[in-house]
Amino acid sequence: MTPAARMAAAIGVLDEILTGSPAEQALLRWSRTSRFAGSGDRAALRDLVFGALRRRDSYAALGGALTGRGLMIGHARAESLPMARLFSGEGHAPAALTEAEAAHVPTDLPDDLPDWLRPDWSAALGSRAAEVAAAMTLRAPVWLRVNLARTDPAGAMASLAAEGVETQRSDLLPSALRVTANERAVARSKAYRAGLVELQDLSPQLACAELPLVPRISVLDYCAGGGGKTLAIGARQPDARLTAHDAFPARMADLPARAARAGLRVAVTDKAKGSFDLVVADVPCSGSGTWRRTPDAKWRLDRPRLDGLVATQAEILDEVVPSVAPGGCLAYMTCSVLSAENGDQVASFLARQPAFRLAGDQLWTPLTGGDGFYLAMLRRG
Template sequence: MTPVARISAAIEILDDVLIGENAERVLTTWARGHRFAGSKDRAAIRDLVFDALRCLRSYCWLGGAGLGRPSGRQVMIGALRATGADLDTVFCEARFAPRPLTEEERAVVPDLEGAPQAVQLDCPDWLLPLYEATLSETAVAVLERMRTRSGVFLRVNARKSTLGHAMEHLENDGIEAVPHPLSETALKVTKGARAVARSQAYLTGLVELQDAGSQAIIDALPLEDGMRVLDYCAGGGGKALAMGARVDVDLTAHDVDPARMQDIAPRASRAGIKVLTARKADMASDYDLVLCDVPCSGSGAYARSPQGKWALTPVRLEQLTGLQSQILDEVAPLVRSGGVLAYATCSLFQAENTAQIEAFLDRHSGFTLEAQRLISPLEGGDGFFYAVLRRTV
């Protein structure tokens, strides 16, 4: 595909995404219907779509949509204006190119400096105060950071490898990576990220894809050999596998939707780690450590999952905080006396983090707070929060 044909494809896909369709699903459907598009074409189009979602408000402004509902065409016009590209070389009569600009589109002379701050930062108006309440003077820098793509991070499986050993194996497959300070097991990929899933280091379980901030959460847990550990909101099992790679524990994973755990078995086999998956009725009530990485707004990871910030509403945030409270109350009885309850989100909002922990401690006098930390995107990975609570009775 030519570059202009890729722009046309991105416009088509964005038109569906902008009316509420899931971006990943639309991209998959488009690819199935356009078999002629090669892997490089699909990757380039995906980048165009996700870059547009990260910078949606500013691109809309630059594309002439203002604060109204945009079209995919307006968003891509704004994206190209943001880079200083010559629009007439893209919107032209060339085959598969988007149609030439109209006089009305040419007449738009946007000034991003005159746009509201939330537009410049690509943030919904109602979310900006929530970021400011938590991040204070760093809020602008964090939101600016989340306008760009997240890095690709790997977790080195300490059961099978060391950082240096893993880096050598990755390099054999043309992948370059360097250690990252957020975690002693973290590598940041600097070259060849798209080849990771095909590399021998990945296929043989030396490394696993996992954000550095997520790895830092596992580093903070008081894990010891022989513990009975429950990953209560396990999803695909990333944190369960990270715990199992760090120490020799009796590891159980649970998720309210068992389908989310379907990848745990092959991932665990590749990593050389045993993970038991369990329904709620099958779980014990005396775990040494229970981790609940709860559903949340994802407000610390919008660089990675940008569609979430446009889908989130005040009602949905209220629903999420209610669910988080419910999960904490559900898992509290599963922790043995003297055991640990660990709470984690990929959110930067107080309502989901410190306020949630304070409310839990008010409801459960038998727990004390041992540690909590907000991991900022400015530290290099996604944004996360964790709290470590000890059951005293």
Template sequence: MTPAARVQASIEILDRILDGTPAEKALTGWARSSRFAGSKDRAAIRDHVFDALRQWNSAAALGGASTGRALMIGLLRLQNVGLADVFSGATYAPATLIEGEDTVEVSQLPHDVPAWVLEKLEASLGAKTEQTLRDLRQRAPITLRVNLSKLSRTEAQRQLMADGIETEMMDLANGALCVTAGARRIRQSALYLDGVIELQDAASQAMVEALPISEGMKILDYCAGGGGKTLAMAGHVDGRFFAYDIAPHRMVDLPARAERAGVQVTLTDAPVDSAPYDLVLCDAPCSGSGTWRRTPDAKWRFTPERLGELIETQAEILTTAKNLVATGGALAYATCSFLKEENMDQIQAFLSRHKDWTLEWSHQYGFEEGGDGFFGAVLRKS
């Protein structure tokens, strides 16, 4: 495909997203109906679409409208790409620019989040808001977690390099590597297939490393999802690990991943049956605002009503999970969110309801630390 044809395909996909189709589904649907597109074509189109979603308001302002075509016009202007060669009207290329599209003047670019979210971010992040908003326009780093019980980071780097994957060590977490080249080869690499490395954000890794875990503990990952944090904890200590999720299908790959990693994890649909636990980790459902670089369409679908629902769910999860913790044990709470309503406000509300618990540790991770936006806290039962 020519660069212009890739832009035209991106326009069509963005129009599907505007009609309500989730971004991943729109991309997959286009790829299935366009078998002629090679892997490089699909990757380039995906980049166009996600870059437009990350910078939706800015691209719409510079494109003059919120259509797939206008968004791509605005995006290319943001990227200082000449429009005439792309919007040429040639076969498979977008139609030539018309009056009103060829010149758009914008005095100041808008923020690329919904207005109501901007207010929440400002209240939550204060002086860090502007830089966080700038970072939200960029692609997130691709980060690996090395299972240090199997291999050192240095040796992992060497073996990954042999597979054409270049990495840099990260300070945020002891097992974190940032991929700088060859990312598309990760899932075919020997270390990935052998469970020595996993794709996991560095802030998530750092939060796990901050948990009060030690040898022989009985640990429950209460909102396990795919089980990434279960495996991360099991990579640090030998213990008894249990995983639960209200939607069990999310854990379907966990047994195979645990086997590759050389750890034992018990999947349970009734965590109370094995209670109490020395540590219960609740990586609660949340806005995902800290991961909007990776899922940029999510920020445009997010609503105040949904935030209210999530806050109620988070409080219910904490209330239920506390009853699974042994006396003297710990309850860990985590979100991939910047919003204080989901983070410290949630913790303070819990402590006000349950006077026999104390806050032992908390931290709000930001993009400036190298990972996603992430929050973690540890509560101790007296």
């Protein structure tokens, strides 16, 4: 496909997303009905669509309309692309610019945050609010976690490099590798398939590195999902006794295979019994810290949904209390930067549960390289 044809395809997919389709579904539908497209076309289309969603409002302002076409005109203007060549109306290219489109003069560019959320965003991030909002408009890097139970960072880097995947160590955590070239080859690389590395963003890796791990520690990952945190803990403390739980056990279906690949043993359960030295509650959240990766979610979140998530998080926190052994720790985690889901949520929990005290909390943002992520360590007794 020509660059112009890709742009025309992006216009169609974006129009579908703007009427409420989730981005992944709209892209999948396009792939299924566009058999002529190769993997390079699909990847380029995805980049165009996700890039436009990250900067939805500023591209609409540049392009003169909140439509697929407006966003692509905005994109072309933002990137100083050859407008007449892309919007030529020839072959599969989008129609030539109308007089009004060509004459459009953009006013001030917005910050690409939903209007209703701006006060919450500013309250949570203070002087960093604008910088973090701007960082959310950029593509997220791919991060790998070296499985220290299997290899060391140098070994993982060498194995990846042998297959053309270039990586760089994080200054903050040597076992976190940033992929600097050939991202798309990671999943089929030997290092990945043999469990030497896992795909995991930097911030959750930093959060897991903060957990108080000791030999033979018993750990319950209460909202385990695919098991990203369970495996990260196991890699740091291979003799940890790991139990994974989720209210929707089907979400843990791949965990036994992932654990085996990583050389770890994990008990998977749908009923958490007994008490544990460490309970991890990586709760469902708005995902406001990961909007570089799921930019359509930024525009779908609204106040009722956020309030619903905050209520669910509080229920989960209360639910896990009996599973935390006296003297044990509850690690509360979200991939959100919003106070309602982080500090305020923890303050309400502590007011309800006087047996716990805050041992420390931390908020990571894209300004340190990874996604937005929050950890609060709550010690019992």
